[in-house]
Amino acid sequence: MSTLITNIAELMTQDLEHRVLKNAAVVIEGERIAWLGSAEDAPAADDAVDAGGRAVLPGWVDSHTHLVFAGDRTAEFEARMAGESYSAGGIAVTMDATRRASDFDLTRLAMARVSEAVSQGTTYLETKTGYGLDIEHEARSARIASTVVDEVTYLGAHLVPLGTDADAYTDLVCGPMLDAVRPYVRWADVFCEEGAFTAEQSRRVLEACRAAGLGIRVHGNQLGEGPGVQLAVELGAASVDHVNYLSSRDVAVLAESWSGWSPDTGSGSRGTVATCLPACDLSTRQPLAPGRELLDAGVQVALASNCNPGTSYTSSMAFNVATAVLQMRLSVHEAVRAATYGGALALHREAGHDADGVRAVGSLAVGHRADLHMLNAPSATHLAYRPGMPLTYAVWRAGVRAR
Ligand SMILES: N=CN[C@@H](CCC(=O)O)C(=O)O
Numbered sequence: 001m002s003t004l005i006t007n008i009a010e011l012m013t014q015d016l017e018h019r020v021l022k023n024a025a026v027v028i029e030g031e032r033i034a035w036l037g038s039a040e041d042a043p044a045a046d047d048a049v050d051a052g053g054r055a056v057l058p059g060w061v062d063s064h065t066h067l068v069f070a071g072d073r074t075a076e077f078e079a080r081m082a083g084e085s086y087s088a089g090g091i092a093v094t095m096d097a098t099r100r101a102s103d104f105d106l107t108r109l110a111m112a113r114v115s116e117a118v119s120q121g122t123t124y125l126e127t128k129t130g131y132g133l134d135i136e137h138e139a140r141s142a143r144i145a146s147t148v149v150d151e152v153t154y155l156g157a158h159l160v161p162l163g164t165d166a167d168a169y170t171d172l173v174c175g176p177m178l179d180a181v182r183p184y185v186r187w188a189d190v191f192c193e194e195g196a197f198t199a200e201q202s203r204r205v206l207e208a209c210r211a212a213g214l215g216i217r218v219h220g221n222q223l224g225e226g227p228g229v230q231l232a233v234e235l236g237a238a239s240v241d242h243v244n245y246l247s248s249r250d251v252a253v254l255a256e257s258w259s260g261w262s263p264d265t266g267s268g269s270r271g272t273v274a275t276c277l278p279a280c281d282l283s284t285r286q287p288l289a290p291g292r293e294l295l296d297a298g299v300q301v302a303l304a305s306n307c308n309p310g311t312s313y314t315s316s317m318a319f320n321v322a323t324a325v326l327q328m329r330l331s332v333h334e335a336v337r338a339a340t341y342g343g344a345l346a347l348h349r350e351a352g353h354d355a356d357g358v359r360a361v362g363s364l365a366v367g368h369r370a371d372l373h374m375l376n377a378p379s380a381t382h383l384a385y386r387p388g389m390p391l392t393y394a395v396w397r398a399g400v401r402a403r
């Protein structure tokens with residue numbers, strides 16, 4: 001079964017050549033993109049959709065979320081808006097509510113959040129554990145997450161539960177808790193920050209998880225300059241996320257990590273993606289991550305929602321893209337790239353065609369997964385020009401119409 005989507009005013013491919021095609025068309029066949037190019041040259045297909053002069057871009061790749069949770073933190077948000085500052089301690093409130101929730105409720109809540117994201121154009125999603133914080137509840141969160149999203153990250157090292165010795169808890173995270181979550185996860189993460197995990201504890205967690213075959217990522221430099229970025233690069237993490245407070249050395253180390261990779265061919269050894277989370281920065285009243293500076297230095301950047309009940313209760317990638325353009329000074333093309341190809345790069349899913357056994361996400365090319373986002377607008381520029389407007393018109397996820 002093939003579908004021709006034609007009369008596309010602007011097709012922003014985010015492929016390696018950065019092609020933006022005018023008056024374009026795409027053919028989807030099953031889960032893959034079978035053809036794309038000028039509408040005049042489009043081949044016939046079983047079915048046709050008239051885009052009516054709208055823009056099409058890759059579906060968003062949201063590479064950083066925390067969707068498996070129960071409970072509410074409205075009061076904490078209100079206190080913050082009244083002048084309180086964010087601290088990691090709020091995680092314990094969500095931990096209590098999450099532990100109390102039934103499997104059914106936790107699954108239903110996570111699924112509802114996924115469907116909110118998909119209805120706004122997100123077609124590939126990562127989510128983390130991190131609100132269970134004991135063996136039973138971390139394993140349960142990982143299992144539930146694996147049924148609702150594409151990529152699952154183990155974040156047992158999110159907070160040391162109250163009354164627990166930090167080093168003993170770190171041992172648990174590196175040992176029996178890791179064994180319990182291992183069947184469900186591809187990634188591991190650690191909150192390397194004052195009030196959460198020290199550099200030494202973070203290193204232990206990341207090394208143990210890496211030895212267990214997991215890819216690694218880091219929450220770093222969110223609340224102040226710290227060791228997160230340099231630890232992430234040293235250990236070969238796929239991404240370091242937040243990156244609000246960076247020294248010039250941090251930026252240089254991140255840039256250096258990409259020196260063996262070619263952006264023109266997408267080949268070579270990947271470095272550590274710097275993932276900016278602008279909605280979180282606004283909701284915690286932190287300075288915005290220096291996305292412009294990172295791009296100018298040659299760092300590969302991703303944008304993600306960080307949807308979670310504490311610091312960023314939104315899965316709107318469009319909001320993050322608009323903020324990155326309006327306030328972080330990325331161009332629309334750069335911001336959309338960071339929210340599609342950049343997220344895929346952070347999840348090691350940016351490459352793969354028909355013969356590779358895995359299809360690339362986050363960019364549009366023949367053989368890639370047919371993840372498309374059609375805007376109710378003639379160009380992607382409208383994402384920043386009309387911030388806050390409901391611009392998602394249609395979504396295809398792995399070739400299936402999802403909205
Ligand atoms: N910074 C650490 N973890 C989350 C927030 C978790 C929470 O407060 O519930 C984040 O990415 O911002």
Ligand SMILES: [Zn+2]
Nearest residue numbers: 064066219306
């Ligand atoms: Zn996070």
